[in-house]
Amino acid sequence: MFLAGPIWIGLLLHFLMLVLVIQAAFREISRVWLIVPMLYYGGGYALHLHALRLAEAEAAKIARANAAQSVQVETPFSYTGDALNIVELLEHFRVAWEQSSKQDYRDGGRLYSVVVRTDVRSGAACDLPTLRENDPFAPWLVQPYLFPSEKAADKTRQCLVRQMIDVGATPMEDPRYSVKRTQEFSHPPSRFVTPDLFRWTATDLRSNRVITEVVEGDFYTLPAVQTIVVGCALDSGTPAWRCGIELMGGSNGISVGHKRRTDGGYAFTYVSDPETSPAYALGKALGLTPRTPTDH
Incomplete structure (x- = not known):
């Protein structure tokens, strides 16, 4: 398998767009050809904005659902x-x-x-x-x-x-409550938005009753500049080769249930702000008080 093979066609398209712009700028070809990169990148940016609107709408639904899950647990928790x-x-x-x-x-x-x-x-x-x-x-x-x-x-x-x-x-x-974190699949991925969501569930162990559930995570959207990805894979179940074409996903997205970390979100890097923690939505729903640097 060649290194980065699936994105070669996408990179080649970017190169061809650059060639069209340079040649049109130096009048080696008609400037009418500038319409091609304008349509390509303008259309890609429009898809990016559409993906953002979809992600923001889904995140808003989850935020409203989380807000309705507020309870007050017994302390000490x-x-x-x-x-x-x-x-x-x-x-x-x-x-x-x-x-x-x-x-x-x-x-x-x-x-x-x-x-x-x-x-x-x-x-x-x-x-x-x-x-x-x-x-x-x-x-x-x-x-x-x-x-x-x-x-x-x-x-x-x-x-x-x-x-x-x-x-x-x-x-x-014995602890009074149990807390579980599981992958959330109620928001299926689309061509425009890829969800990476988790459901937090708190259960009262005395009554075996779920007292609150919240969802947190990220929606990753198409980037502002689109890159086409083409690839093939062997389906061992058939067996047969299956090929496809799609747009490369983005690394930035819309967070829900917590603020987006500014350090890249490395899991083993401690951050002081509880609002950036994946557990923030649950802690807020349970009515817990955030720790402070002066706690004893």
Whole structure:
């Protein structure tokens, strides 16, 4: 397979448009030929604007639906969750703790029933190793500093600490709620807009009742300048070769349920603003208070 083969035709079209503009500018061909690149790029920009309007309309529907999901949970709030982004609710909002579901752990021939609990601590309680050493039940640092870029003089050191707990040997309170984050497929992709959405569901474990559901994510639209992509793939189910032509999608889009990050959205880069977190829509719907740099 040739490098970047599917976009060669699109790049060739851009090159041909450039050649037409240069030749028309130097009067090597009639300036009437300028109509071709004007129609190509003007039409592409019109498609971009159409895609933006579609994405904005879908995002507005989701925002209205999210706003109608507002509840007020009991505090201190604690929950079970088993995914990386679930911890962001704990990072950015005043939550007591988060823990995993119960699981088996074997150590030295002995089988334990354990949960992994994560909470936010401050001050000297953050002086912990970043890796577990000899004791598998010892706490360790997951995030050494919350609000790392905050410069306020009264800022407190806050950190994220995780610990595996033997539930058979340690009396402990069970979380009141559970939080799940799943891919959302209610908004199918089109030629103009590609959704990347997730549904957050909070359930009251005592009544086993869903108390709120919100959707967050991004709608990616066609870029302002269109590039044609042509490619073929072998369908092993048939088997047969299938070829197609489409427009290259864009990297910028419309965010819903949270503000768009300005650092490219790298998942392992901590940001202080809770409104940029994927968990923001759920935290807001649950009536939780955002953490601040001066929390203890």
